[in-house]
Amino acid sequence: MSESALRLLIFVAIFVLVALSEHAWPRRPRRQARWTRWRINMGLLGIDILAQRFTLGAAAVTMAVYAQVQGWGLFNLQAWPPWLSAVTGFVVLDLAIYLQHRLFHRVPVLWRIHRVHHTDLDLDLSSGFRFHPLEILLSLLYKVALVAALGVSPVVVLVFEATLSAAALFNHANLCLPARLDTALRWLVVTPDMHRVHHSVVPAETNSNYGFFISLWDRLFGSYRAQPAAGHVGMEIGLRDYQREDRLGLWQLVLIPFRQPDPVQDSAGRPDPVDSVGVRRSDSGSKSNVR
Numbered sequence: 001m002s003e004s005a006l007r008l009l010i011f012v013a014i015f016v017l018v019a020l021s022e023h024a025w026p027r028r029p030r031r032q033a034r035w036t037r038w039r040i041n042m043g044l045l046g047i048d049i050l051a052q053r054f055t056l057g058a059a060a061v062t063m064a065v066y067a068q069v070q071g072w073g074l075f076n077l078q079a080w081p082p083w084l085s086a087v088t089g090f091v092v093l094d095l096a097i098y099l100q101h102r103l104f105h106r107v108p109v110l111w112r113i114h115r116v117h118h119t120d121l122d123l124d125l126s127s128g129f130r131f132h133p134l135e136i137l138l139s140l141l142y143k144v145a146l147v148a149a150l151g152v153s154p155v156v157v158l159v160f161e162a163t164l165s166a167a168a169l170f171n172h173a174n175l176c177l178p179a180r181l182d183t184a185l186r187w188l189v190v191t192p193d194m195h196r197v198h199h200s201v202v203p204a205e206t207n208s209n210y211g212f213f214i215s216l217w218d219r220l221f222g223s224y225r226a227q228p229a230a231g232h233v234g235m236e237i238g239l240r241d242y243q244r245e246d247r248l249g250l251w252q253l254v255l256i257p258f259r260q261p262d263p264v265q266d267s268a269g270r271p272d273p274v275d276s277v278g279v280r281r282s283d284s285g286s287k288s289n290v291r
């Protein structure tokens with residue numbers, strides 16, 4: 001069996017396992033029909049795969065091989081024990097993805113792209129596919145630069161990418177883990193309950209829990225929030241300005257970075273203007289979705 005077939009098989013197995021677990025132990029009732037969302041999120045995944053295949057392809061692994069041959073990067077400057085460079089490479093890549101996520105929330109033009117991911121009105125494993133193709137390509141360029149600077153080995157890059165894909169399925173899952181298991185797990189990795197806080201409509205909660213796999217970074221850098229104020233069943237998922245299902249079709253999502261958010265109504269029924277980074281002008285308590 002080829003390496004890519006094996007990776008696909010492992011990914012499909014994890015997908016089926018998480019999907020069955022969601023079905024057996026759901027955390028929240030669904031607001032939108034499952035197949036409507038799955039069709040949209042899978043459609044976005046298809047666009048992402050095509051966009052990557054016809055532009056940068058497997059650029060991160062290719063760069064890792066090239067850096068190894070050329071002796072580029074921190075890990076190639078001197079002989080590190082292989083296990084140490086592998087573990088350090090993996091951990092540093094995960095930290096870099098955490099920092100990238102914070103940047104996507106902080107910089108207005110990047111938030112325009114990343115908010116597509118936050119427009120999902122429910123959260124389940126398919127939300128792990130809901131990324132705009134521009135975010136996928138920018139993230140890949142960032143990873144390529146990082147791999148070149150560090151000289152991370154191709155095997156570590158492959159393992160990291162596979163882990164991140166599996167983690168995205170798991171941490172977006174609509175899955176109710178026993179509280180004690182969740183508490184124990186989240187000392188090490190991001191759990192569905194921990195990541196769900198990040199998908200709350202409450203800006204202070206949206207701007208917390210940025211981690212994707214290792215949970216340490218949020219605790220270390222002060223962005224950790226244990227639970228949503230309204231509870232996991234009572235909390236509202238998504239963004240305040242993107243609550244209309246009929247405005248969240250596949251092609252509408254692709255165009256979101258280039259359009260203004262939907263005008264929302266204020267208490268008197270008038271349109272409440274929202275600026276380009278998602279700030280509702282009348283919202284004096286919290287100035288922005290970005291921080």
Ligand SMILES: [Zn+2]
Nearest residue numbers: 101105114198
């Ligand atoms: Zn985010």
